[in-house]
Amino acid sequence: xxxxxxxxxxxxxxxxxxxxxxxxxxxxxxxxxxxxxxxxxxxxxxxxxxxxxxxxxxxxxxxxxxxxxxxxxxxxxxxxxxxxxxxxxxxxxxxxxxxxxxxxxxxxxxxxxxxxxxxxxxxxxxxxxxxxxxxxxxxxxxxxxxxxxxxxxxxxxxxxxxxxxxxxxxxxxxxxxxxxxxxxxxxxxxxxxxxxxxxxxxxxxxxxxxxxxxxxxxxxxxxxxxxxxxxxxxxxxxxxxxxxxxxxxxxxxxxxxxxxxxxxxxxxxxxxxxxxxxxxxxxxxxxxxxxxxxxxxxxxxxxxxxxxxxxxxxxxxxxxxxxxxxxxxxxxxxxxxxxxxxxxxxxxxxxxxxxxxxxxxxxxxxxxxxxxxxxxxxxxxxxxxxx
Numbered sequence: 001x002x003x004x005x006x007x008x009x010x011x012x013x014x015x016x017x018x019x020x021x022x023x024x025x026x027x028x029x030x031x032x033x034x035x036x037x038x039x040x041x042x043x044x045x046x047x048x049x050x051x052x053x054x055x056x057x058x059x060x061x062x063x064x065x066x067x068x069x070x071x072x073x074x075x076x077x078x079x080x081x082x083x084x085x086x087x088x089x090x091x092x093x094x095x096x097x098x099x100x101x102x103x104x105x106x107x108x109x110x111x112x113x114x115x116x117x118x119x120x121x122x123x124x125x126x127x128x129x130x131x132x133x134x135x136x137x138x139x140x141x142x143x144x145x146x147x148x149x150x151x152x153x154x155x156x157x158x159x160x161x162x163x164x165x166x167x168x169x170x171x172x173x174x175x176x177x178x179x180x181x182x183x184x185x186x187x188x189x190x191x192x193x194x195x196x197x198x199x200x201x202x203x204x205x206x207x208x209x210x211x212x213x214x215x216x217x218x219x220x221x222x223x224x225x226x227x228x229x230x231x232x233x234x235x236x237x238x239x240x241x242x243x244x245x246x247x248x249x250x251x252x253x254x255x256x257x258x259x260x261x262x263x264x265x266x267x268x269x270x271x272x273x274x275x276x277x278x279x280x281x282x283x284x285x286x287x288x289x290x291x292x293x294x295x296x297x298x299x300x301x302x303x304x305x306x307x308x309x310x311x312x313x314x315x316x317x318x319x320x321x322x323x324x325x326x327x328x329x330x331x332x333x334x335x336x337x338x339x340x341x342x343x344x345x346x347x348x349x350x351x352x353x354x355x356x357x358x359x360x361x362x363x364x365x366x367x368x369x370x371x372x373x374x375x376x377x378x379x380x381x382x383x384x385x386x387x
Contacts, residue, residue, distance in 0.1 A: 093343065103345075105280065127163060137267070138269060139271050143177070167250070185232075186207045186237055256288055271296050271302050277307035285307060301368055323361050
């Protein structure tokens with residue numbers, strides 16, 4: 001789905017972490033279009049009745065394209081230690097702002113099993129606060145191919161099999177929801193889904209095609225063989241989610257920005273809205289995030305990563321959300337694929353900077369929303385007293 005004609009090429013990720021088993025992920029890097037592809041660029045509206053502004057706009061875009069292309073080459077060759085310098089961070093933030101202002105944003109279906117282990121640990125800790133046998137209401141928005149839904153179900157059910165997990169998995173694509181609900185994946189993905197291999201991948205069948213679409217790395221790259229044995233029933237080239245992990249999951253086609261979503265799902269203990277709001281323009285992402293927050297019970301928790309940090313910080317401060325500091329840095333740095341994209345890709349994640357005065361809010365990925373309702377003491381003379 002991503003190819004050169006669409007303004008995307010394969011590119012070695014810019015990793016801010018040392019190489020390891022979780023290295024990889026998003027290795028498609030959105031580039032800035034050549035002269036023939038300047039039209040998709042998001043730029044200020046120009047009065048087309050006057051040819052001079054149009055010429056000026058094209059020149060500005062061309063200059064920006066050249067500047068970012070050269071800056072990208074320089075950034076790519078900086079060592080990880082140099083990138084941590086204050087001057088390098090400041091330059092990175094400058095590049096990041098330019099990229100976000102001008103990038104052509106679009107949704108992708110790339111995902112991974114056990115994508116962010118610190119995030120899964122946080123879910124376990126929240127589940128562990130529930131009393132024995134309690135119901136745990138949870139929603140995962142933009143559930144994509146289901147890998148992260150099943151990973152979260154595995155993390156919770158492994159730690160607390162006594163809980164009655166009630167999990168809603170929602171995505172805007174009915175096709176992808178149907179695939180995720182089946183829970184069957186190909187262990188041998190195609191080679192990065194380059195355009196010239198797309199038809200060949202489709203001929204391999206629905207499982208192979210949907211497992212590999214938008215992926216430049218295997219969905220299983222972060223899972224050990226022991227974990228595959230625990231989560232899947234493997235038959236040849238295919239891995240099917242075990243039945244005990246499917247229980248309690250309701251798959252739905254829906255829009256996270258729909259104000260009516262809360263009526264269909266109800267209030268939740270935990271809402272996960274990860275790695276899709278970054279693909280929306282900031283005003284739309286802000287509006288959608290406020291709508292998503294309406295799904296959370298008073299005193300419940302919202303997980304939200306993969307979003308422009310300025311958007312998340314603004315909404316969190318204005319709505320008085322409480323940032324959860326437990327595992328905050330570990331969760332922020334837990335997905336190397338999006339860390340690697342900064343600052344040259346709009347979906348890249350800014351490195352954790354504890355020197356910022358707003359660091360506690362800016363880098364928190366989990367928030368507690370509101371306070372649980374406090375039941376008033378029973379007044380004297382109530383029905384229970386017999387009156």
